[in-house]
Amino acid sequence: MDLRRDVFQAIADPTRRAILLLLATQSMTAGAIASQFDSKRPTISKHLLILTECELLHREPIGREMYYHLNPNKMKEIANFIAPFQKLWDDRFNNLESVMKDYKRKA
Amino acid sequence: MELKTKVIAEDGKQELTIEREFDLPVALVYQAHTEPELIEQWMGNKVLQFEKRNHGSYLFETKSPEGVVLFRANGVLLNLVENQSFVRTFEMENTGFAIQLEFFSFESISKEKSKLKMHIIYQSVVQRDQILKMPFAQGINMAHNRLETIAKQSME
Numbered sequence: 001m002d003l004r005r006d007v008f009q010a011i012a013d014p015t016r017r018a019i020l021l022l023l024a025t026q027s028m029t030a031g032a033i034a035s036q037f038d039s040k041r042p043t044i045s046k047h048l049l050i051l052t053e054c055e056l057l058h059r060e061p062i063g064r065e066m067y068y069h070l071n072p073n074k075m076k077e078i079a080n081f082i083a084p085f086q087k088l089w090d091d092r093f094n095n096l097e098s099v100m101k102d103y104k105r106k107a
Numbered sequence: 108m109e110l111k112t113k114v115i116a117e118d119g120k121q122e123l124t125i126e127r128e129f130d131l132p133v134a135l136v137y138q139a140h141t142e143p144e145l146i147e148q149w150m151g152n153k154v155l156q157f158e159k160r161n162h163g164s165y166l167f168e169t170k171s172p173e174g175v176v177l178f179r180a181n182g183v184l185l186n187l188v189e190n191q192s193f194v195r196t197f198e199m200e201n202t203g204f205a206i207q208l209e210f211f212s213f214e215s216i217s218k219e220k221s222k223l224k225m226h227i228i229y230q231s232v233v234q235r236d237q238i239l240k241m242p243f244a245q246g247i248n249m250a251h252n253r254l255e256t257i258a259k260q261s262m263e
Contacts, residue, residue, distance in 0.1 A: 014171035021177060025203035037175065085239055090112040093127045093223075096149040100135045103145065 007074060010054035015039060016047050020056065020070065027060075027067045116239055121232045123239075125225040133221035137190045137213050152178065161187055165195075182206070190215075197227075204238060205230035 011017050019033060034044040048068060051057040058069045115124040129136050139145050143154040152167040162183060169178040182196040191213055198206040210226040229235040 014173065014177070015175070018171055018175045018177055021202075038173065086110050086112055086114040089114065089125055089127070090110040092149065093112055093129070095151075096136070096139050097129055097131060099145060099149045100129075100131050100139050103138075104131075104135060 005050060005053045007054050007056060010051050010056050013047065015044075016051055019044075019047055019051060023057065023068060023070045027069045029065045029067055033068065116235070119232055121229045121235050123227045123229070123235060125227070126222065128216065128220060128222050130219060131221060132219060133213050133215040134190050136221050136223055140211060141187070141193070152180075159184070159187070161185055205234055207234075 011020070015037065018037070022028065022033060022036060030041075030045060030048055033048065034041045037044055048057065052059060052068075055074045056071055058071050060067050060069060111127060113124075113126040115126070139149060141159050143157040146152070146157070146167075147154050150167065152169050154165070155168055156164060156166040158164055162185065164181065164183050166181045167179065168176060170176050179200040181198050181200065185194040185196075187193040193211050195209050195211070196206050197209050198204075207230070208228045210224075210228075212224045212226075214222045214224070216222055229238065
């Protein structure tokens, strides 16, 4: 395991976040994942490697294909840290409050 | 720091209640939810469509800098009562989550304070729990700007 890589490094990149969203509800092959992006296949492979090293993804051979699954336990680490549901709404609503205070001042 | 937003998710129920008090008059909180320019500012999504009328539809979207769609949600607005309440359907596209029903009510506490209550009903207990377990999927586009800043700072 590469200790330099943790889950937060994994999700610092927008393409990797998009990959995680893609895999949130279904397992996919590297080819199927790459077909969703404009980036070159090796770029996507590198992202998949990082995500796998961070243990956010598991690789599982099914027949002749290698499928990528999301690792929900590892996702939980992120969830616990960055965005418990409540915090998410709290941030959003704090944002609302400041946007509307500005708006009121200008009005 | 204590969070101002309350999320009530009773075990075994397919619903969720979110409550929040604002230091704002009720009309402003209502506006923040029903004016597209304002929604964009606090939600951080693009509002591609928003018809503020009964049976009117809306469409929100967030794209990554590369143009990949990270979040897209649509629905219909129902039963709009100015400064009091509305109901909307909410569908997060391409996530596998079923459409949810959301009751928004706005209550005036004083001239400068108000309370928002969101009552969300999911298709099943399982769906609700999945969404609660995965704030990441929903929150990713909200949190990502902040995260990107943090990540960039840590690389410097």
